[in-house]
Amino acid sequence: MSTRSKPLFERLDRAGLVQHVVRLITDAILQGRLRPGDRLTESGIARDLGLSRAPVREAARLLENRGLVVSQPNRGFFVREVTAEAIDSLYELRICIECAAVARLVAVGPEPALPGLRARIDEMHRLAEAEDPLAQIEADMAFHRLICEHSGNPRFVTVFDQIADETQLGLMLIGRLYDDPLRMAETHEPVIAAIAAHDAEAATAALEYHIGTARRIVTDIFRKLKEDSPA
Structure with missing residues (x-):
């Protein structure tokens, strides 16, 4: 009852x-x-x-x-109980989808996307100072969704929306991705710089590094949580 x-x-x-x-x-x-x-x-x-x-x-x-x-x-x-294996496969899928999306975004012309992308980074900076990690995670996901949205391929947005909540759940459970909350905003800077420069290769590499770094951090945290939990 x-x-x-x-x-x-x-x-x-x-x-x-x-x-x-x-x-x-x-x-x-x-x-x-x-x-x-x-x-x-x-x-x-x-x-x-x-x-x-x-x-x-x-x-x-x-x-x-x-x-x-x-x-x-x-x-x-x-x-759902979140595991390191599930998170790892989730981020692997994100890398595949978002790298393809950012390359397409640069190819079709990134100018319409840039104001929104910069606004999300500014929001992440502001939320870092406000000590609001959940809202900062939401701004982070909005940045990545904009890349898919402006790629010109609506299927990227469909898939992103299907996995966005699961990504947020994993981040919410660990509380904060970086010790310095400003790092979340700063790690997006190389991505938007490459997009603004119309450099698809650099944008893809920057996004793959950015998501790959988060992948390693989050999966390592969940593996440690599993090791530290009672049998």
């Missing part, structure tokens, strides 16, 4: 129910209100939102496709 003193979620209007539920559960996971291993209690969430269980169940299935939750037979849906 639930012992919560107040609802986890606020009630919703009927329009766009499933996507609303998806967004609310996603936010709860990325903000740490639902932790890895927690069960998504369909009846409890439906009661909080004033809904039937059907849209909650459909939302859970969509979240499973995004890699945020997993289903267990006869038990329901649970927030």
Whole structure:
């Protein structure tokens, strides 16, 4: 029996129910209100939102496709436990997609993308000073999504959106990627400099190094967490 003193979620209007539920559960996971291993209690969430269980169940299935939750037979849906192996494969996919996207972005002309990319870096600098790592992670992901969006190939955006939440979950669980919060903003500078210079080769190399460095840091942290955890 639930012992919560107040609802986890606020009630919703009927329009766009499933996507609303998806967004609310996603936010709860990325903000740490639902932790890895927690069960998504369909009846409890439906009661909080004033809904039937059907849209909650459909939302859970969509979240499973995004890699945020997993289903267990006869038990329901649970927030996904993040492993070093899953994170490593996720970043490997990101390198493939985003390097192709940035090369295409330079080829089609980067000028429309540059103001938005610079604005995201400025936002990361501001959020570093504000000590807001979660918002900084969101700005980081927005920077990378803009590269896919302005590449001219909408399939890059589709795939990026499918894995973005899972990436954010991994970063949220470790709290901060770099000891110096300004480093997150600074590591994007070589990428945008190469894009602005219309140098596709340099942009690809800079982005591959940038994502590859994050890949090593995050997977090493998760491996250490596994080693330090009780058997």
